[in-house]
Amino acid sequence: MPFYFLLRRFFSLLPKDEYISLSSYTPLLQWDDLSFSIPDKGATSTTILHNITGTLNSGEVVAIIGPSGSGKSTFLKLLNRLLEPTRGKIQYKGQAIDKIAVTELRRQVAYISQRPYLFPGTVADNLAYGAQLWNLDYDGAEWLEKVDLSPTLLTQQGDNLSGGEQQRLALARSLLLEPSVLLLDEPTSALDIHGTALIENLISSYLHGERAVLWVTHDPKQAKRIAHRIFLMEQGRLLYDLSVEDFFSSNAPEKVKTFLTVREGNY
Numbered sequence: 171m172p173f174y175f176l177l178r179r180f181f182s183l184l185p186k187d188e189y190i191s192l193s194s195y196t197p198l199l200q201w202d203d204l205s206f207s208i209p210d211k212g213a214t215s216t217t218i219l220h221n222i223t224g225t226l227n228s229g230e231v232v233a234i235i236g237p238s239g240s241g242k243s244t245f246l247k248l249l250n251r252l253l254e255p256t257r258g259k260i261q262y263k264g265q266a267i268d269k270i271a272v273t274e275l276r277r278q279v280a281y282i283s284q285r286p287y288l289f290p291g292t293v294a295d296n297l298a299y300g301a302q303l304w305n306l307d308y309d310g311a312e313w314l315e316k317v318d319l320s321p322t323l324l325t326q327q328g329d330n331l332s333g334g335e336q337q338r339l340a341l342a343r344s345l346l347l348e349p350s351v352l353l354l355d356e357p358t359s360a361l362d363i364h365g366t367a368l369i370e371n372l373i374s375s376y377l378h379g380e381r382a383v384l385w386v387t388h389d390p391k392q393a394k395r396i397a398h399r400i401f402l403m404e405q406g407r408l409l410y411d412l413s414v415e416d417f418f419s420s421n422a423p424e425k426v427k428t429f430l431t432v433r434e435g436n437y
């Protein structure tokens with residue numbers, strides 16, 4: 171009997187509680203029927219995200235791609251409560267995220283924005299912020315080196331750094347808190363090829379144990395390099411949730427092929 175069927179048979183004999191306790195079979199994040207609207211002037215509203223359902227499982231990188239304005243950033247922000255959904259629910263490790271203290275949720279599910287907000291103060295102050303909150307030991311110089319920044323920057327004011335340096339500092343500041351889930355909003359948009367490769371390698375070495383990554387990118391080639399699955403979004407809807415192989419296969423849905431053609435074709 172194939173291994174998969176043996177596994178199914180084994181699970182069907184277990185009481186439900188034991189089944190749920192097998193954490194590697196539990197998605198880290200689940201979202202169900204998520205919508206997000208913004209009130210207009212008057213009694214109407216504009217819906218930015220429509221009825222999105224899905225999961226992020228331990229050990230995977232999911233790339234989110236889609237045209238500008240399709241709702242990718244809005245979707246990420248809902249997952250650590252930077253925004254609240256108008257409809258639907260989100261769970262982290264099986265627990266509703268609005269029942270988890272926001273500071274704890276954001277330590278576990280970290281959002282790193284495309285244009286990161288640095289706290290006033292030095293690079294060292296920025297690295298220290300979360301670590302002090304959670305009483306963690308860390309080596310600031312080592313973390314700077316991991317993101318290819320010189321330790322000599324520790325004493326510099328954060329707002330003196332270039333856009334790409336700020337992105338890397340924000341990434342180091344988040345990674346040293348060891349979150350389970352990284353929500354990355356175009357983390358390499360301000361980096362050259364060398365910086366991009368470095369961050370892609372850093373994230374793949376970060377991905378072990380019960381960890382997972384949602385990674386917004388505009389670049390299908392990057393999605394192909396880094397992801398196990400790809401979400402294609404359009405006009406606030408999740409059009410497709412496909413394995414990377416299916417996404418780039420000759421049998422991919424027409425809308426996927428059209429998207430790839432518009433973004434330069436041959437992948």
Ligand SMILES: Nc1ncnc2c1ncn2[C@@H]1O[C@H](COP(=O)(O)OP(=O)(O)OP(=O)(O)O)[C@@H](O)[C@H]1O
Nearest residue numbers: 208218236237238239240241242243244245386388
């Ligand atoms: N606070 C807001 N008020 C009004 N409209 C908003 C607000 N936030 C987002 N939007 C709109 O919602 C849509 C989705 O925005 P979002 O930033 O999530 O898209 P995106 O796919 O991440 O875009 P990009 O790839 O350009 O970063 C856009 O049309 C945007 O203008």
